[in-house]
Amino acid sequence: MLEYILPTIAILLLVVVVYAYLDLRRLGELDREYLNLILDNATIAIFSIDSEGDIKSWNRASERVTGYSKEEITFDKLKILFPDFKIDSRIASQETRIKCKDGSLKTMQYSTDLMRDAGGSPIGVVCVAEDITKRKKIEQQLKEYSEQLEKKVEERTRALIRSEKLALVGQVAVALAHEIGNPLTNASLYTQLLLKKARGEGRKKLSIISEQVDAATSTVKKLLDFSRPPEYEFRKVDVNRELSRTLEIMQPQLSKTNVKVIKNLDSVPYVMADHLQLQQVFVNLINNACHAMPDGGRLLVSTRVKNEHVEIEISDTGEGIPKEHLGRIFDPFFTTKKAGKGTGLGLSISHQIIERHSGSIEVKSGVGGGSTFIVRLPIFNKEA
Ligand SMILES: Nc1ncnc2c1ncn2[C@@H]1O[C@H](COP(=O)(O)OP(=O)(O)OP(=O)(O)O)[C@@H](O)[C@H]1O
Ligand SMILES: [Mg+2]
Missing domain, CATH: 3.30.565.10 (Histidine kinase-like ATPase, C-terminal domain)
Incomplete structure (x- = not known):
């Protein structure tokens, strides 16, 4: 009896093991497919390299951003794109400019982390890189706008102060024109008359007086022009x-x-x-x-x-x-x-x-x- 039962149990066990193995493999494939789907649908570039420098994964965003397909990308090309990249150490968030396959320049923010096997030994690195070119451009534009705005506000404030001072100058100038302007004109007139007759030292002194009177007249004229600009x-x-x-x-x-x-x-x-x-x-x-x-x-x-x-x-x-x-x-x-x-x-x-x-x-x-x-x-x- 036992000689019939044992082989049957053994076959049954084998079937169970084979099924379990097949199921596990199916599950593994499904997981991998699912993982690849996640990677390919991610909007940021994600790729991994083993400790030999072989590119193990290169998602679609990596292709899109750099222009290099999975078949084209090599470790040497990767080092040109990210010169600081290393397979044995991690890089905390870093910004870099990369030259893509078509020659265009992009700003990337990337970080890398070590991948370890179950025993904890490093087996490569995984890198996550985001194309921040547009964000950088917008940031730069915003900075320029705010600088321009600051400059405009400063200019307007100055103009306001200037116009307040102008109003004050206007009032003073009108008063001055009457109070000082007329006596100055008379003084200038008489000095000119005296100058015609004067000689020697007296003439020298009169010339100085005349110059000073002219300077004062010119100041009053400036004030008047300033407060009441001519037509x-x-x-x-x-x-x-x-x-x-x-x-x-x-x-x-x-x-x-x-x-x-x-x-x-x-x-x-x-x-x-x-x-x-x-x-x-x-x-x-x-x-x-x-x-x-x-x-x-x-x-x-x-x-x-x-x-x-x-x-x-x-x-x-x-x-x-x-x-x-x-x-x-x-x-x-x-x-x-x-x-x-x-x-x-x-x-x-x-x-x-x-x-x-x-x-x-x-x-x-x-x-x-x-x-x-x-x-x-x-x-x-x-x-x-
Ligand atoms: N070319 C210049 N090089 C150096 N400083 C200058 C020059 N032009 C203007 N400034 C500075 O700006 C100030 C104001 O100039 P602004 O012409 O308004 O008045 P001012 O020359 O002092 O007197 P004024 O009313 O006689 O022109 C000057 O006093 C001087 O300090
Ligand atoms: Mg001047």
Whole structure:
């Protein structure tokens, strides 16, 4: 009886074992398939390498991001993509720029971890890499926007402060024009009369008085112009012509201070402007340049067309402007000159004039590196 039963039990056991084995294998295949599905559907690149440097897995996102298929990718190519990559150590989150198969550059954030077998020995590494190119671009744009916004807020605040100061200057100027302006005109008149008859030492002293009276009259005029700008007469103006005229008028002063003028005037289109007001801006800028070069230097005057505007650049090789002053030089009454030498109105008047021409004025300067003032005026447009 036993001799029949034992083989039957043995066959039964074998069948059970075979079935169990087959079932386990099916289960293993299913697991692997499922795992591959997960890997291939992941939106981030995931790949693994064994300790020999063989790429064991390379999901679809890895192919998509790098352009290399699973068949093409090798450890050498991988090292070019991720130069810091190692098969025996982990890398905590790191950013890198990779050059893809098509030559495009992408920013990746990746990290690697060691894979260990059941006994705990390292058998390779697994890497997870995310393409953050778009995110980086957006971050950069956001940074630029916020910087621009900050700059605009600062400019607007300055403009507001300036306009508040302007209102104050206006009130003071009107009062001054009456209280000081008229006596000054009389004083100037009588000094001129006396000068005609005076000789010798007396004439010398009278000349000094005359100069001082003229300086004071000019200050009052500046204040008045500033608070009540004259009516502008806009017409087609050739900027190069106005610059050349201004330089001609100022030539004696430029020669006296040993300033060499270098002109670099491109042929530029007309602008809509009040030519006398433009000349006033140029005089103010050139005057400042001369004051910044008491021992002589170079004055570069250039014009060009840029972004629908005529750009006028007036540069000097003078002392330059300290960083902390740059934001204040266009404010009324800001001056670093000795009392009686400057009112601090030249640049604020120039700013006002250029604003009325729908243009802009900016400065680039640093201590010891000279200063460059750039005036931009919209090109005259016949259709407008
Ligand atoms: N080219 C320049 N180089 C160096 N500093 C300059 C230059 N232009 C302007 N500045 C600085 O800006 C300040 C303000 O200039 P702004 O022309 O408004 O007034 P000012 O020259 O002092 O007096 P004024 O009313 O007589 O023109 C100057 O005192 C000087 O400190
Ligand atoms: Mg000045």
